[in-house]
Amino acid sequence: MPLPFSGFTSSNKLFYILVGIIVFVFFATIIWILAGVQSRPEKSALEFWGVFDENKSLSKAIDKFESQHSGVRITYKEFSYEDYERNLIDALAAGTGPDIFMIHNTWLAKHRNKLESQPQPTSKNEEGFINIVDFKNQFVDVAFTDLVFQDKIYAMPIYLDTLALFYNKSLLNSAGITTPPANWEEFNKDVELLTKFDKFGNIIQAGAAMGTARNINRSTDILMLLMLQNGTRMTNVANTNATFARAVNAERVGENALQYYVDFANPLKKVYAWNDSQHYSVDAFVEESLAMMFNYSHQVDILRSKAPRINIGIAPIPQVTSLQASNYANYWAPAVSVAAENKTAAWQFINFLSSREGATLYLSEVLRPSARRDIIDIQRTDPILGPFAVQALSAKSWHQVDSIAIEKIFADMIDDINYGRAKLGDALRNAQEKVNVLMQKQL
Structure with a gap:
């Protein structure tokens, strides 16, 4: 006697089809979520060291930059003048130094090997980098003497005393x-x-x-x-x-x-x-x-x-x-470490901080004269800052190793x-x- 047929009934077929669809959708969703997490760019954390500036002095400018660059987070750390250079040199030598740090206007000769110069702007300049001509036009003359070497920009001034x-x-x-x-x-x-x-x-x-x-x-x-x-x-x-x-x-x-x-x-x-x-x-x-x-x-x-x-x-x-x-x-200017992981983001921040918008946010928190010619025109009538601001136009320094x-x-x-x-x-x-x-x- 032949065995009875044991194949799928129409109801069984429907059940297994539904189960298959559910399993497929489940795993497809998991894969999509994982792929999305993996493809989402991680935030670039930039550490910024300085001297003579409290956190509140830079917080407005940092907050504004971060709002325009959602993938970047900047942490500022203030040091005492007496400890700053020694701590900076030790940290850079140990590979634990900051991405961005303030240099004195006389430091380029002494510490240039520790600095990453700004990349040259591309033709479209999507990064927002300044070029040499604009640097000369926007900032007072001594900034070019102090912070540029062989037409490479190593730092940008945010004030000038x-x-x-x-x-x-x-x-x-x-x-x-x-x-x-x-x-x-x-x-x-x-x-x-x-x-x-x-x-x-x-x-x-x-x-x-x-x-x-x-x-x-x-x-x-x-x-x-x-x-x-x-x-x-x-x-x-x-x-x-x-x-x-x-x-x-x-x-x-x-x-x-x-x-x-x-x-x-x-x-x-x-x-x-x-x-x-x-x-x-x-x-x-x-x-x-x-x-x-x-x-x-x-x-x-x-x-x-x-x-x-x-x-x-x-x-x-x-x-x-x-x-x-x-x-x-006599002034300090932000520069980028040669060991910085995200040099592009670091230089984008420095370009913003020294721009008219960024410098205005910074100078609104500190009583300092500007290094920017367009802001000097505003400060020149200030009873306190006026003399310092105008003098920046004729300021000089000299090569100190x-x-x-x-x-x-x-x-x-x-x-x-x-x-x-x-x-x-x-x-x-x-x-x-x-x-x-x-x-x-x-x-």
Whole structure:
């Protein structure tokens, strides 16, 4: 007897078809979800290190950039100035350094091998990178000198500070001085009027903080400014040797600038106004025992907090001639580490931060002068920032292979003269030779 037929009935067929469809849809959905997760780009995390800027100073600009670049997240970390360079070098050497970090405007010669220059913009420039021509047009001249090497952009400025004249209006009023000095001849006369002595010849009110090294904030910057204003050529054209002790057109311009500076600490000179026994310059200004000092814009907030009742005035720094101004630059600028994983995103952020939009967001949180020409036009009428902002247009710097070491060399030079350890010309030549030793190590 043949076996009965055991095939699918129509109801069985329908059941298995439905099960197959459900299984197919289930696995297809799982595969689609997994594929979507895998194809979704991960957020690029950029670590940004800096100095003299709190998180709130950069938060608006960072938030704006992240809103325009959803795949990027930036974390900022502030360091103290004293620890910053050492921590940065150690972290970069260990492979744990930041993607973006602030460099001082004198650091390019010293740390260029640690930096990734900005990629050249493509023809369509979808990345939003700046080119050399626009860099020159948008920023003040000294930024190109400091941050560009062989037409490669290594950093971009978000502000630019210069030395300006801080003066106590009340003390100038009492001395019958109606306006702050515009040139050094006027400065000399005002110093004589403002400096007061007791019956023993001790300075009880200093006309200006000039002449010494250790108790004047940014003393060596002031001396370097005087040298640059006087036409001193700090290095040769190739930046391979220091030349600030050499004569220019048979005139000892470097010596003359140094002589002018130390005269203010010489009791035999008419402009004698300062010595090593004076309180630190910023403290003396707060105590109102100092009438004039030279400093940067960041001192404004410090002075306001320490001495809110002092009638402070700020003016452009005196010049040798009214025909050509020369000022001294000091600033920090963001750069990209050569070890950064996402260099494109890092440079896109720096381009945004230094753009008009990004810089405006940053400068709205800090009291600093801009490095951008279009923002300087806005700041020039500001009673506080105006002098600093306008001076950025004529700011200068010079090639320093190690600014900290050079600062010590210049401070020692001033001390050698004031304490009679060396004659002025010898002290200047000794300093030049020490800087040359540093420069030879970089070759």
